[in-house]
Amino acid sequence: MEKLLDSVKLLYSENKRLVAPLLGFPSVKMANSSIKLAQQNHKEHFKVLNLLVDKFKPDMQFVLMDLSVEANALGLNTLFPPNDSATVMRKHGEFDMDELDSLNRIEFDSDSRLLGYVKTVELMKRNFPSEVKVGAYVTGPYTLAGLIIGAEEAGLMAARDPEKLDKICAFTTECVIKYNSLLLSAGADAVCVLEPSGVMLGHSHFERFSSVYVKKVVELCHDAKSDCIYHVCGNSTHLIEKMVDSGVDGLSLDSKDAGVDIAGVAEKIPDDVIIIGNMSPTKTIVYGSPLEVEKEVTSLLGSMDTFVNYVLSTGCDLPLETPLDNISAFMETGRNYTVSV
């Protein structure tokens, strides 16, 4: 599978764009299934994604977005609502570093649900049309640290006891690397590091507790000839430089409503780093009409015409209730659009 940047550049030379919305949950409606079932059963997981690929033919298809995989594999209490993504129960109070020793003793990469995601990637690689890139997610080291010790505690630790947080992030990175290796061996063409908690940090904390560690994930991806993408929800504008410094191949950016000026970001970064985004996943595409979706997508595409390194996508994962007609409108508009340079 060719690298994402090569695909992007090739299409741009033909005045076209790669179209790859962050699309997962609406598939369970199509399959008359549930998020809970799909996130726990790899065959069901593949089945629902296959329906998406069949119907919408995206250029890249990721597994269902799930920030609980690694945390759950570490034994953290996880809830599985029928129609929402699995959620890790919040931890409160000060973190005892002795707990890290206990977590270290867990055979993390033997966890059945984690291996289920790996099997899903295998099925995707074996069965999707060859032109569809297979994507997987891993949780970012700082976000995973926050899931283990509590998001508030992680924030406090960043300010009060950064050396302690370094140790925790080094541990979470080891976990993420193990999971990443399995996903790459299963055939993932791209791995996206989900670091939503990163948006709460200033750029020097972000560099210390995320970007520096994500470099290791990037190296692993590159050794496997796969791409690595960084996704930070919300207004990540102040973090762009540090995200790029990690060596990732692409930045997946949240919407204008979240505060992200995607063209502004594209102007500041090298054109060998792909920019992915950023239609709002919670407004027009959920509540508007297909015509309104077409208008908004066209406007977004138009604003990015001069940038070779752009992939049309959504700012974050589309919710379950996204109308399928609107997803079709998104895809068709993206496919039919001709870049004017």
Next chain:
Amino acid sequence: MSVLDVLKESVIAGDEKKVLEYTQKALDEGTALEKILDEGFIPGMEVVGNKFQANEIYVPEMLISAKAMKAGMKILEPLLTKAGVKRVGKVVIGTVKGDLHDIGKNLVAMMLEGAGFEVIDAGVDVSAQKFVDLIKETNADILGLSALLTTTMTEIKKVIDVFEEKGLRDKVKIIVGGAPLSAEYATEIEADGYSPDAASAAALAKKMVS
């Protein structure tokens, strides 16, 4: 620097030890409780809020200031209650049903406290009925609703609808916030206000009670 100036600076710096020391010093000197609030805690947290909005500090720095302020307020709270000191206002805050995220809500609660509000934290995964019960019980001026998921943000509208059904809608101002929300969405669901972050939530709440 006066004792209250040092208290204010200690809140800004997030120095919990000094906040405790200087809160006690101010009390020992016989400083009026309202003065400790108005010239120590509140302006300190206002500076923190302004720095956050100007992107000079981020959540970790805001958290340590808020924690330091909370530590000092623990000494002051019982004294304020005993003396019957009127607070700026009363807020019930919580994350809606189905949502377990609390860091945003907690930060807002701390900023509101730092702005002089009495805050009743309902926690996470809170049903509409529980919010109704709390508002009735506390007679709060403001209800703050938080949601961090696209799947739970629709619960906010349900809460507003329940308040309408129970005839309580005009008894309380409802402000909303959370990552998937926007000012537009808040207007659509007929909330009274929206804030994109903890600092502006406190400013918005102050406007609503003034």
